[in-house]
Structures are given as C-alpha cells and as structure tokens.
Amino acid sequence: MENLGCANNPYRDSKVVEACSLFGVMDRGGRRFDGKDIIRAMANMRERGNGLGGGFAVYGLYPDYRDYYAFHLMYENTTAKRRTEEFLAKHFNLHLTEEIPTNNNIQLSNPPLLWRYFLQPKKGCGRSSWDDYVLEKVMTVNNAIEGAFVFSSGRDMGVFKGVGYPEDAAEYFCLEEYEGYMWTAHGRFPTNTPGWWGGAQPFSVLDWAVVHNGEISSYGTNRRYLEMYRYLCTMHTDTEVLVYALDLLRRVHGLPLEVVSKVFAPPFWFEIDRMERKEKELYTALRQVYGSLLMNGPFTVIFTSRGEMVGLTDRIKLRPLCVGVKDDLIYMSSEEAAIRLVCPSVERCWRPKGGELVVGRLRAQAVEKLLASSEV
Amino acid sequence: MVEHEKMKVEETTAVIDAQGLHHRVLNGLIKKAVFEGAKKLRILNVHGQRYIGAGLSHGVEVEIHGTPGGDLASFMGGSRITVYGNVEDGCGNTMAGGEVVVHGHAGDIVGYAMRGGRIFIRGCVGYRAAIHMKGFQERKPVLVVGGNAGDFLGEYMAGGVIVLLRLNGSGEREGKANFLGTGMHGGTIYLRGEISGLNNHVRSVEMNGEDLRLLRELVEKFSRHFGYDTDRILKDGFTKLIPAARRPYHEHYS
Numbered sequence: 001m002e003n004l005g006c007a008n009n010p011y012r013d014s015k016v017v018e019a020c021s022l023f024g025v026m027d028r029g030g031r032r033f034d035g036k037d038i039i040r041a042m043a044n045m046r047e048r049g050n051g052l053g054g055g056f057a058v059y060g061l062y063p064d065y066r067d068y069y070a071f072h073l074m075y076e077n078t079t080a081k082r083r084t085e086e087f088l089a090k091h092f093n094l095h096l097t098e099e100i101p102t103n104n105n106i107q108l109s110n111p112p113l114l115w116r117y118f119l120q121p122k123k124g125c126g127r128s129s130w131d132d133y134v135l136e137k138v139m140t141v142n143n144a145i146e147g148a149f150v151f152s153s154g155r156d157m158g159v160f161k162g163v164g165y166p167e168d169a170a171e172y173f174c175l176e177e178y179e180g181y182m183w184t185a186h187g188r189f190p191t192n193t194p195g196w197w198g199g200a201q202p203f204s205v206l207d208w209a210v211v212h213n214g215e216i217s218s219y220g221t222n223r224r225y226l227e228m229y230r231y232l233c234t235m236h237t238d239t240e241v242l243v244y245a246l247d248l249l250r251r252v253h254g255l256p257l258e259v260v261s262k263v264f265a266p267p268f269w270f271e272i273d274r275m276e277r278k279e280k281e282l283y284t285a286l287r288q289v290y291g292s293l294l295m296n297g298p299f300t301v302i303f304t305s306r307g308e309m310v311g312l313t314d315r316i317k318l319r320p321l322c323v324g325v326k327d328d329l330i331y332m333s334s335e336e337a338a339i340r341l342v343c344p345s346v347e348r349c350w351r352p353k354g355g356e357l358v359v360g361r362l363r364a365q366a367v368e369k370l371l372a373s374s375e376v
Numbered sequence: 377m378v379e380h381e382k383m384k385v386e387e388t389t390a391v392i393d394a395q396g397l398h399h400r401v402l403n404g405l406i407k408k409a410v411f412e413g414a415k416k417l418r419i420l421n422v423h424g425q426r427y428i429g430a431g432l433s434h435g436v437e438v439e440i441h442g443t444p445g446g447d448l449a450s451f452m453g454g455s456r457i458t459v460y461g462n463v464e465d466g467c468g469n470t471m472a473g474g475e476v477v478v479h480g481h482a483g484d485i486v487g488y489a490m491r492g493g494r495i496f497i498r499g500c501v502g503y504r505a506a507i508h509m510k511g512f513q514e515r516k517p518v519l520v521v522g523g524n525a526g527d528f529l530g531e532y533m534a535g536g537v538i539v540l541l542r543l544n545g546s547g548e549r550e551g552k553a554n555f556l557g558t559g560m561h562g563g564t565i566y567l568r569g570e571i572s573g574l575n576n577h578v579r580s581v582e583m584n585g586e587d588l589r590l591l592r593e594l595v596e597k598f599s600r601h602f603g604y605d606t607d608r609i610l611k612d613g614f615t616k617l618i619p620a621a622r623r624p625y626h627e628h629y630s
Contacts (some may be wrong), residue, residue, distance in 0.1 A: 044424055047399070047445075316502045316527065316555075320465055320484060335464055336483070337424025337443040349462070351483065351502055354527065 008059040020189050020201075020213035021045035022334045023167070024302040025342075026309045027183035029328040030366025032060050035175040036318045041338040042166040045187060048334060052195025053188025055156070055161025057304060058180035059211035060370060062156050068095050068118035070136055072152035072159060073141075075113040080147035080171040087145065087193055091137055092119035100160075106172040108164040112149075112197055131206055131251060138205060139232050149198045154207040156370075159297070159304065161186075161200035165191040169200075181308055181362070181370065184302050186211040193237045202304075203235070203243045210303045211247070212239045213334060214319045217297030225292035245293050246303055257310065258357060263290040265315045265355035302332050307362040307371055317354030330360035380405055388415040395421035395629060399445065403427055410434050424464065429457050432474070449476045452493065468495045471517070477601050482528070490517040492538065497521045498602045500544065504528040509563060511535025520598045530578075532559040533619075534608070539566045539594050541609060560623050565593055565617040568609070577624045578617045589617055 025039045027033060035056065042054070062070050071088070075081040088094060100114040121133045139152045150196075151157035157180075160173040166187045170176070189322035193199060202209040216222065216238035221242055223233045229252070231244035249260045263286055267275075272283045275349045287294075296317030304308050311332040313321050324331040324339040324346040336349055352358050362370065383405050384391045390409040392465030394402050402425050415436060419428070419457060429438055433453025438447075439460045452470035459472050462480035466488055473492040481499035487506040500523035507528065517536035530538055534572075546581050553571050556567045557578035565578070566587070574580070592610060599606045608615040 047426065317484070322483075335424050335445065337422075337445055337464065338463055340443050341423045351481075354503065 001370065003146065005251065014326060018238075020211075020334070021048035021050050021187035021211050021338075022185070022211045022300060022321075022332070023338060024182075024184040024211070024304070024311070024330075024332040026059075026308050026330050026360050026362075027328050028296060028360060028363050028366065030060070030181045030362050030370045031328070032063075032181050033180040034177075034179050035170060035183055037342040039127065039167050039170045039186050041333065041342050042185050042187055044338045044341050045333075045335055046165060046167070049165060049187030049189050051165045052159070052163055052190050053200035054164050054186065055159060055164030055202055056170060056173075056175060056185045056199045057157065057159045057168070057185060057211070058175075058183050059157045059304060059306060060181040061178060062118070063160045063370075065118045066156045068120055068153055069130075069153055070158050071117040071119060071138075071150055072114050073117070074149045074151055075115065076147035080145055081113055081115065083121045083145050084141055084148040087137075087141060088117060091122060092117075093118050093122060093171045100211075101174050101177075102172050103174050106164075106168055108162050108168060108172050110197075111162060111172075118139070131249065133208060135247070136209075136230070142234055143232050147370075151198060152204050154204065155205075155306070157209070159201065159202050159204045159208060159209060161196050163195055163200060176318050181366070182224065182304060182307075184209060184211050184304055184309070190237075191215060196236070197268065199233055199237045201239060203237075203239050205243050205247060206251070208243050208303065209248050209305075210239060210242045210301055212242060212301045213301060214299035214314070216295055216299060218295055219267055221292050222295070242295065242303065245295075246305075247292070249290070250305075257359065258309075259286065261310075261355070261357040262286055262308060262331075263293050264295045265312060266294060267355070269313070301335065307367055309360040311328055311352065311353050311358040312355075313352065315355035320351070321358075322349060322351050323358050328363075332360075382414070383409065385409065385414065390414040390416070391418045391420065392444065393420050393614050394423070394425060397425065398535055399425040399427055403430065406438075411578075414473070422461075426505070430434070431457060449474070449495075452476075459541060462499070468493070468519075468598060471495070479602065481523070482521075486518065487519040487538075489513055490519070492517050494518040494597075495520070496598055496601050497523075499523045500525065501529075502526045505581075506530050506533060506536070506538050508532045508534060509536040509538070511537075511563060519585045520594050522598065522602065522604075527554040528556070528558060529553070530557045530560050530563070530565050532561075533556065533557060533565075534562040537566070537590070537594070538563070539591065539598075541568045541598070543604070559621055560588070560619045561624055562619060566615065567615045568612055569615065570613075571615055574617070577620055579620045581616050581618055583614060583616050 096118040125133045162169045198308045202211045219238040226244045299312045300319035300321045320337040326346045327350045333339045382393045417438045420441045424445040426445040428444050429449045431451045432455045434602045436455040438457045447466040452471045453473045456475040458477045463482045465483040465484045467501035469488045471490045476495045478497045482497045485504045488509045503526035506519045518538040592621045596606045
C-alpha cells in the first residue's frame with residue numbers, strides 16, 4: 001500500500017479529500033463522435049479520483065456488428081482464456097474474435113489479457129429469449145471460470161476500463177480511435193472495496209451500463225433480493241446491484257423508467273401521506289413490492305442503455321449532479337466546470353433535485369436508424 | 377514581483393489566466409502575488425480549480441471569470457471575491473470574514489460552517505446551504521440568496537443569518553420547505569413570502585424593528601451588487617424563522 005500512497009498522494013497531504021467523477025454525453029440526433037471531449041472533461045475532474053479505477057462506456061460503437069453481442073473479456077491467465085473460449089464456442093456462434101487493441105506505452109498496474117468476441121446464441125435459442133440466454137452465460141463465466149470476467153456484453157456498445165486514471169485508461173484502450181453517439185465515464189475513488197480491474201466502472205451487463213458516485217448502503221438487502229432472480233453478485237463492489245436491478249425491473253419486469261426511479265429513490269413516507277388516493281396507492285404498492293430494491297445511501301448514478309442516458313441522485317442528494325444541454329447534445333457531470341470546459345456555449349446548465357430523474361433519449365429518426373435490427 | 381507566463385502584473389493588479397492550471401499552481405500564484413503586494417486579482421478562464429481564495433485574509437479584491445471549483449473562499453478572512461459565473465459545492469466553507477458575491481447560482485453546502493463574513497448569491501443555491509453556520513458576539517455570518525434554496529437549508533444552524541429572497545418567480549419550491557432548519561439551534565432565517573410544511577425544529581415569529589433594520593441593510597447590499605430595487609423587494613411580507621429549542625435532539629440523546 002505504500003506505493004499507492006506515493007502515487008495517489010504526491011504532496012503527502014495529511015488528508016486526501018476525494019470522490020468519484022462521473023461524466024456522460026449523448027447526441028440525441030444519433031450523430032457519432034469521438035471521445036476527445038469526454039476524456040478532457042474527465043481529466044479536468046482528475047482531483048476527484050485517485051487512479052484506482054477509470055473507464056468508459058460507448059454506445060453506437062460497433063455499427064457493423066449491430067446484431068452481435070460484443071463480449072469484452074478480462075483474463076488473468078491463459079488457462080482462463082482457454083476455458084472461456086471453449087465455453088463460448090459451445091454455446092455461441094462466434095463471428096469474430098480479436099484482442100482488444102491497447103497502447104502498451106501506457107503503464108497501467110497489472111493489466112489482464114483483454115479480448116473481445118462478437119457472437120450470437122447457437123441455433124435453437126429463440127431470438128426473443130436471447131438476452132436471458134446471454135445473461136445466464138455471462139453469469140456462468142463470471143462465477144465458474146476462475147480468472148475470467150465478462151465486463152461488457154451488449155450489442156453495438158462496449159465498456160473499456162481498468163486500474164488507472166480515466167484519461168490514462170482512455171489512452172491505454174486507444175479510445176481516440178472509436179466513435180459513438182453516447183459516452184459515459186467514471187473516475188474512481190474506492191472506499192469500501194478494493195481497486196481492481198473488474199471493480200472499475202462502468203459496470204455493464206447486456207445493454208446496460210452504470211457509473212456511480214457514492215455508496216449503496218443497502219447493498220446487502222439489494223443483493224439478497226437479486227440473488228433470488230439468479231443475479232450473482234461477485235464483483236466485490238456495491239455498484240453491480242444497480243446494473244442487475246435495472247435489468248430485472250426494466251427488461252424482465254417491463255417497468256417504465258419513471259417507475260424504476262421511484263423504486264430506487266422513492267418518496268418519503270411523509271410525502272406519500274400527502275398524496276392523492278391513486279398516487280398514494282401506487283407509491284405504497286411500489287414500496288411494498290420493491291422495498292428491497294430501494295437504493296439507500298448517498299449516490300449519483302448515470303445509467304445508460306441503447307438510445308437512453310439517465311441521471312439520478314439519492315432523494316436527499318448527498319452527491320452532486322449537473323446537467324447541461326446544447327442543441328442535440330446532453331451532458332451530465334459531477335462538476336459543472338467540466339461541462340463548461342468542453343461546451344463553453346452550453347445553453348442550459350442546472351442541478352436536478354434529489355431523486356429527480358433526468359432522461360436523454362435519441363430522437364425518433366435516430367432510433368430507427370441506429371437501433372433497428374439489420375436482420376428482419 | 378513573481379513571474380509566471382500565466383500571470384501579468386501591473387502596479388498592484390495581477391491578471392492570471394487559469395486555463396489548464398492545476399489548483400495548486402493557481403493558488404500558489406495567487407499567494408505569491410498577494411505576498412508581494414497585489415491588491416487586486418483578476419482570474420480568467422477558471423474551470424473547476426478548487427480552494428481559490430482559501431485562507432486569503434489580506435483585504436484583497438478578487439474577480440473570477442468562469443466556474444470556480446469546490447471550497448471557493450474556504451477559511452477566507454477579510455478579502456472580497458466576485459464571481460462572474462456559477463460556483464460549485466462548498467463555497468465559503470468555514471469562511472471567517474470578508475465577502476463573496478456570485479453573479480450566478482451556487483451548488484450544495486454554500487456557507488458550510490461559516491463563522492463570519494457575507495455571501496451574496498444572485499441565483500439559487502443547492503442543498504444544505506448554510507449547514508452548521510455559526511455566530512458569536514460580533515461574528516455574525518450572513519448568506520443572502522436571490523433565488524430559491526434546495527432542501528435542508530440551515531441544517532444544524534447554530535448562528536448567523538440567512539436571507540432567502542425567492543425572486544425567481546413561483547418556482548416549484550415556493551412554499552415548500554423539506555427539512556428546512558432541521559437540527560437548527562441558533563441564528564435566524566428570513567424568507568420572502570410565506571412558508572408551509574415546517575418541521576418542529578423551527579418556528580415562525582413576528583419581525584421586530586431590529587429585524588427590519590438588518591433586513592433593509594442586507595437587501596440594499598444585495599440590490600447594489602446585482603441591480604435590484606430594494607423597496608420593491610421589501611414591500612412583500614417576510615417570514616422570520618428561529619430555532620424552536622436550543623437542543624433539538626434533546627430526546628434522542630438524553
């Protein structure tokens with residue numbers, strides 16, 4: 001740990017005051033752009049992290065392979081790689097296998113082997129249940145194969161992350177060479193859990209990705225609830241429950257986003273008491289049915305899925321979030337200064353209230369162009 | 377006089393271009409300039425650098441263009457900082473004296489544990505403004521807010537004065553006050569207009585002559601900074617809030 005102290009506290013301050021940094025940007029018109037701005041914005045918030053985790057999620061990343069799940073894998077050794085590839089070959093049709101390009105002039109601590117696979121479930125698995133099938137296989141790899149970790153498994157999107165500052169991770173993964181219509185990023189200041197490659201953020205499964213600042217104090221309760229639905233929490237960090245809860249509530253249970261946000265950050269009971277009858281019934285029912293998915297503790301999250309970026313803070317707003325809009329561009333950031341740095345002419349910049357949902361969505365024409373399947 | 381490619385000094389005025397400077401470098405330049413006699417500082421292109429003006433107790437005028445980062449004017453003494461832009465979280469943290477004037481909005485916990493001096497915000501403030509503000513005898517910190525405030529305004533407040541003018545129309549928060557003055561046990565909050573839904577840690581009392589005199593003085597200052605008409609602001613009724621008890625958590629811990 002001495003080395004870490006040296007790297008992360010070069011001025012030997014008696015106290016290091018930090019918090020995670022979050023940033024997200026999307027073009028609602030679906031235009032794809034490079035990561036230059038988000039990397040610059042993250043570097044401007046370098047102070048918030050300590051170099052023990054940095055990463056990016058990019059949507060609209062692999063338009064040529066839009067119908068394939070893009071698996072990004074970390075391997076601690078070649079045995080894990082061999083076992084995983086056997087497993088993948090057994091359950092999937094592999095379209096393309098390649099090493100994830102990295103810039104090895106950038107020194108990150110202890111990098112794993114990094115590979116990606118574009119694949120589809122084997123014949124016999126109906127298309128409507130592809131997501132369930134893929135989710136189950138991801139859980140299997142992450143739990144049953146020692147030293148292997150699927151850190152990205154969506155379509156036309158991908159996560160790049162590691163132990164380091166976000167701007168270093170960006171250089172390591174050559175992110176200047178990628179384009180997407182939506183990017184999120186995270187700079188980590190780990191509190192209760194170790195800073196390791198798999199524990200860096202964004203956290204992602206299927207098309208969902210989450211970046212998170214704060215602490216999910218309700219992790220134990222959330223985890224036990226999610227395990228009943230076969231989501232296995234193995235990443236040694238509280239953030240993963242958010243991803244699985246999103247997948248369960250939105251994809252499996254089909255709840256609208258607005259309702260999901262009221263499960264994560266519900267109104268207080270005294271507020272429910274003040275409501276009209278129908279509203280009161282709804283919120284009471286939600287707290288009764290999904291009480292175990294209330295996300296307690298201080299948090300700001302930005303969660304993304306195909307075509308959608310959502311910002312949310314805990315209901316008493318113990319972590320910061322600033323939103324900016326400029327034409328089709330929507331920004332979400334831990335600090336306003338980072339938005340103004342990359343978009344000096346931002347039209348509106350505001351701080352949402354605690355528990356208030358902020359949603360950026362692709363416009364209808366862009367949805368058709370970007371999200372429709374090419375195979376009909 | 378200290379030399380740096382990002383700083384130009386003319387007589388007692390220093391102009392610093394903060395673009396790309398780490399906060400340690402920027403604050404180092406500010407300190408050096410002040411130690412060597414600068415009375416006025418203009419800082420341009422500020423993008424989130426923290427701790428600007430921290431501990432600055434030399435009667436200096438500082439003008440900031442951009443978006444200063446966290447803990448602006450923390451522990452500051454008798455200087456004045458004027459910001460042309462919005463400020464991030466923790467502005468005026470444990471500030472001891474002097475003045476901060478913000479021609480924009482402020483983030484969360486503005487005036488945190490403030491113990492002297494005055495902060496004027498033209499726009500709105502975020503959550504927990506003036507949390508644990510404190511005062512003693514001649515030390516009387518003041519926070520004047522032109523717009524609205526987020527929840528927990530004056531939380532654990534132990535002294536000093538908050539004036540909330542709510543000039544930005546009938547915003548959603550008008551009249552609502554979630555957790556306002558929770559744990560408050562000293563000081564005074566003046567709100568323009570009425571308020572409902574107060575918790576039992578604060579109570580509303582009649583304004584007296586001394587309140588009106590102080591309120592006029594503070595609103596006059598606010599109006600001079602930001603170009604408002606004092607009499608128009610003051611013609612509306614104000615609500616005065618004080619702590620309901622000296623020990624709000626008496627039942628919890630005794």
